[in-house]
Structure formats: C-alpha cells, structure tokens
Amino acid sequence: MRKYSNIIAAYSIMLVLILLVGIFQSWSIALTILNYCLISAVMTIGANIQWGYAGLINFGIMGYTALGGLAVVLVSVDPVQQAWQAGGLNILICFWIIVVMVVLIRYLLKYFNKSKYRTYGIAFVIIGGILLLRLTATPGIEAIEAVDPAKTGFLGGMGLPVLFSWIGGAFLAGGLAFVVGKIALGLRADYLAIATLLIAEIVVSIIKHEEWLARGVKNVIGLKRPAPYEIDLQTSQWFINLVEKFHSKKLSMINSITERQDALSQFVIDASSVYVKLCFTGLFLSVVIVLLIVTQKALYSPWGRKMRAIRDNEEAASAMGKNIVKEHLFIFILGSAIVGIAGAMMVTNDGLFTPGSYRPMRYTFVIWVMVIVGGTGNNFGAILGGFVVWFLWVEAAPMALFLINLFTSHLPETNSVRVHLIESAPYFRFLVIGIGLLTIMRYRPKGILPEKIEIK
C-alpha cells in the first residue's frame, strides 16, 4: 500500500480541487474541466508511450490531434450525395493516382540500382503525378465546394455512429505516424522534435485549406453525439421526475406553485447539462481506464523491458539483436494512434470541428508540459500531469484575477496599472505553466510521480 501512497495522495488532491471548483464556481464548469482533463490524460498517455517508454520526442501531437478530429467528420457526418455526384469521381481518381505514384516510386526504388536515371525517373513520376492530380482535382474540388457552400460544400463522411470515429482517428493518426516515422525517425532528438512539429503544421494547414475535405476554416458544426441532447432531456418526463426527486427538499420550501414551477424548470436546465457532461465523463473515463490497464501491462511485459532497454542504451540493445528501427516505428505509431483517439474524443465532446483552433501552443507544448510535469515513463504520472496542467491552464486566469484584485485593492478603480493588469489576467496562464515547467525541470526532473521500475 505504501508504494501507492504517493499516487493516491496526488490524485485525491486533484479530485478535491475539482470538487472545490464544483462548489465555488458551478458543477457544469467542474465537469467540463474534468472532461478536458480526461482527454488530456489520453493525449499524455500517447505522448508518454513515445517519450517515456522509448525516448522519442514527438512535437507533432497537434497534427495527430487534428487528424483525430478530422476522423470524426469523415466517419460520423452523413455523406453529401450531391457533392459526391458533382466531384466524387475526380477525388476517387486522384486517390488512385496517388496510390499508383507511390507504387511506381517504390518499384523504381526496389528494382533499379541507384543511378542518375533512377533519380530522374522518380522526379518525373512525382512531377507528372502532381500535374495529373491538379488537372483532375481542380474541376472536382470546384464542383464540390459549389454545392450549397453555406451549409455543406464538402464530401461529408460515412454517416456511421460517432463512437466508430474514435477508432477511425486512431487509424488516421497511426497512418500519418507511419509516414512520418519512415521519414524522420532516424534524426537526432532535437531535429526530430523540429521535423515532427513542422510536419504537423503541414497537416494542419492541409486540413485548414482543403475545403472539399472537411470545410476547412469554415468549420463543421452540429456533429453527432454519443450522449443525449439537453433539449431532449428537458422535455422527457422521466428526467423531470428525477430532478424533482433530487431537489424535493428545496422545492418543498417554495410555497407558490408558479414559483415552484420556475425553480423546477431552472433545475431541469442545469441538471440536463450536468447529465450530458456526466455521460461524456463516463465514456472518457472508461477509455482512460482501459488505456491505463493496457499500457501498465505493456510496461511490465517483456516488450516494455525491451523498449526501456532500447531507450537507455540503443547500442547495447541493438547488439542484443533488437531491431531498433522497427521498434521505434512501432511505438511511434502506437503513441500517435492514442493521441488520435484523444483528438477524436475532443471533437466529439465539443460537437464541432474547427481546424483553425489547432495551434502548436495548445496542442503540442502544453501536452508536453503535462508529460514532463506529471512524470515521464510513469503512466499514473502522465495522467496526473494531464489533470494538473489542464486544471492550471483553465483556472490560472480566475486565480490571477483574484490575486490582482487582492493586491491592488488599495488602488482606485481607474488606476491604469490595475486596469491593465486586470485586462491581462488571461495571460497569466502562460506564466504559471512556464514557471511550473521550469521549476519541475530543475528540482524534480523526473516529474511529480517519477518512473519506478521494479521487475515483477
């Protein structure tokens, strides 16, 4: 039990903090924070697999998150028949052209010796392919984007239930990770960080500007939900009865019938939003728990030992006959796929897909801070990091505002310093996160809950 006392203490403090938000602000906010904490936890599990288990530095988390979000659109949105008729054929042809190009290049690389002619051949295939792509794609894209641009103007998805998209997100992100891994995994650590960051930027800019795919910066709104809608709950009798039972004491204090009715409807509205968020919390929590069990098992399995051996001494591991390139690629795909799930979960939670919001600050660096602060190589630590850092990220502004008001209370309301500080309260979150990261890196470099390896 003592072994786990640290973990239990840390998680209890976190839980108490979220409960305090529920009591002092509102339960709806507390649950929103909790949901995002859980999503961040999934992301940190993914990043921790790459960084903590294998020592691979992936600054492209933003790209995989965005692909997970894209998967939600591609899987769950109903197909736009008109758009498919208008330009679907061109897009399919383009897809096949790309496949043929890749096969041709692979063929050239495999069956011809390295020579000038092979290089020219590859260049010819690429340039010819791109020209062909442009010729076929342009009319198709124009036709698709012309189909009711205010509402659709894209191909839509497959119309499947939204939960499938979480798996779809994993596959999309894993696929990208395969390509990126093939390109970049041989690079030295800090080159790898920069390369993955820039590739993620390319991916996000493609998602942003290819409007036939997922409407780009015009956003997709009103995505399907795995939970009931608030408006349906508010009109269903069983839910109203439930709320009435829950609040019977408070309601019985009110004498007038109309007032009681008003109070009840207010309670129902509040409760419906809490209920929906609780549904999401349940879903996310189950994902986190499943992932945690699987990753913990993996960490202590022979595979986990192999990964640690590779991380700690590549040359020795390679001398023992481990295929480092293959293992690195595999773990890179695995971690990215988990990040893809998180991206899909997040878009499902929001109910809208906004490619413009994918920025490296929020989706790469903050996630990395979570992993470092929580504890690299320790899944409990990584999840805790997700909770702590997200909590700080959200609550830093209100806390800063409170402190500013406290310390400047002797100044008059119109004092320019006070006004300026109050206006800049939201930016204190960067300060808190930055100083937090620097402090942890300096005084507890292994994170709040450091990696503990015991051979079972």
Add this chain to the structure above:
Amino acid sequence: MDFINAIVVLTNFTIIPALAYGSQLALGAIFVTLIYAVLRFANFATGDMMSFGTMFAVLLTYYFQSIGLGLGFLPTALLTIPFAIIMMILYMLLIDKFVFSYYRIKKSPPVQFAMVSVGVMFVTQAIIRIIIGPSDRRFLDGEKFILKATEFKEMTGLNEGLTLKSTQAITIVVTLIIVSIMFWFLNKTKTGTSMRAYSDNEDLALLSGIDPKRVVLITWVIAGILATVGGILYGLDKSYRPFVYFNNMLPIFAAAIVGGIGNPFGAFLGGYVIAFAEILITYAYKRFIAYLVPESMEPDSLMQLLSTDYKFAVSFSILVIVLLIRPSGIFKGKTI
C-alpha cells in the same frame, strides 16, 4: 518592351519582397544556429525572444514620438534599436543565469535543454502579453516609399510599376551591415576565433585556456543583437503581433536546418532559400506570362503552383526534403 515589363512585374512582386523577408529570416536563423553551435540546443523560445526585443522598440517608439524625437524620413524605431538590444541582452543573460547555466554545468542532454527552452518560451510569452497585450501594432513612421509605382512608370514609361518600400530597403541594408560585421567578428577577431574553437571542441578549447563564461556571454550578446534587429525589421515591414512572432519560429528553424544547423553562413543563405521558395511557389504568374507569350496564348488560370494558404507549408516541405536527402543541410552544419 514586354520582356522588361515582365521582369519588372517579377521583381516587384517576388524578388524585392523575398529579399526583405529572407533577410528577416536570415537574422533569426543565424540567431538559432549560433545558440545551437555554442550552447548546443535548439532554442524553442526563438520567436518569443525576437518578440521581446521588438516589444521594447515598439514601446520606445511610442515614447519618442510623444516627446517629438525622430529621424525625419527614417522610422523612429531605428533610434530605439540600441536601447532595445540592451534590454534584450539583459533579459537573455538573466534567463541564462537562472535557467540555462544550471543545465550547462550539469551537461544535460540537448533534449532537456529543448524542453527548458519551451518553459522559457511560455514565460516570455506571458511577460510580453502582460506588458504589451496580444494585439496588432504598427510602429512605422517617416517616409513609406522610396520609389512609388506611379513615379516609376513616369520615369521609365513602362506599363508596370516598381515599388520599393523604405522598410524593404532598410531591412536589406541593415541585414547586410549586421551580418558582415558578425562574420568579420567571428572570423577575424580573437574572441570570434575562441568562440569557433569552443563550438568545435569544447574540451580542447577549455584546455587552451578559453574562458567558457566569456564565450557564453559573447554568444548571448550577439544573439541579442541578431534577435532584436531581426524582430524590429520584421515588425517595421509587416506589423508587430506576438502570436505572429511565435509562429515565425517555424520558418526560421526551417531556414537554419536547410542551411546546415550550426553554420551561420548556411543559416544566412537558408533564410533566403526559404523566403524565395515560399514566395516563388505561391506567386500567381499570370501577369508575368501574359507579357512573355503572344496574346492568343494568354493563360486563363492564375498560373499558381500552390495557393498562398500553403505559404508556410512550402518552407516546411523544403525542410522535410532536405532532411530526407541531406540531413546535415546544404552546407555542412554542426560547428561555426
């Protein structure tokens, strides 16, 4: 005549802007590469450090304008450069003392340095946003154009105008001055040689009696000059917005790596490579081609290789290609 017109169009819309943008990137890229060569880490706070220096220039420009100090037809911001550089260097030395030096003495791996620089990035961003706010600011004053399109047309009688903004001219001239002084310093002076020795082989340099503290100090001083001047020139040419500066870190990194990270001359050229690639690939050649071919063959489309939305993506793709084909960059990297 049509041929000259075509050349003028191309110069006006691609070559001059690319030269100016390339100079700004080059200064940033040399900053990255210098830190990488001497202090041995990828500095993720690059964009924000440039932003920090520029912030002082913006604030001082406003102050100088309010007391009526100026340079006539030149922008007031040029007057603020020395003060901004001093503030920047002080901030960098402060950060180095409290953050980086600890890891340098411990000889931490470069990844740890990179993570620490992420922390510095967060803190710097917070300080900037708390002091000046996140909004867009223009601080250019004085004469806007050296050569206006209409004047050029009158002068030459061509159909196409050539404009030369004063900021573009200032950018190119200042960059050339700063970079040549820097190369002279690195290659000809004793301190510069000791810096190169330190970067080449740290242990050997220490054995020959080179003071590491002095090398680090000088590096930060040069870095501060480059970062501040690069940031101010970019801000004068476009505008000052903290978020944009943070994003500029990415093409700057691309430029540094394309040129061969750790090699200042490579970084200098890398800046121009990236800038020209971005602008040439996303430029619509319709008007250029219209002058060159007979009227019947005039193209209908914009003749654009990629839409301008992909401006950043172009430079990153170049980086990926370079990493694939020649990971050490166009010029061999690693030491200065």
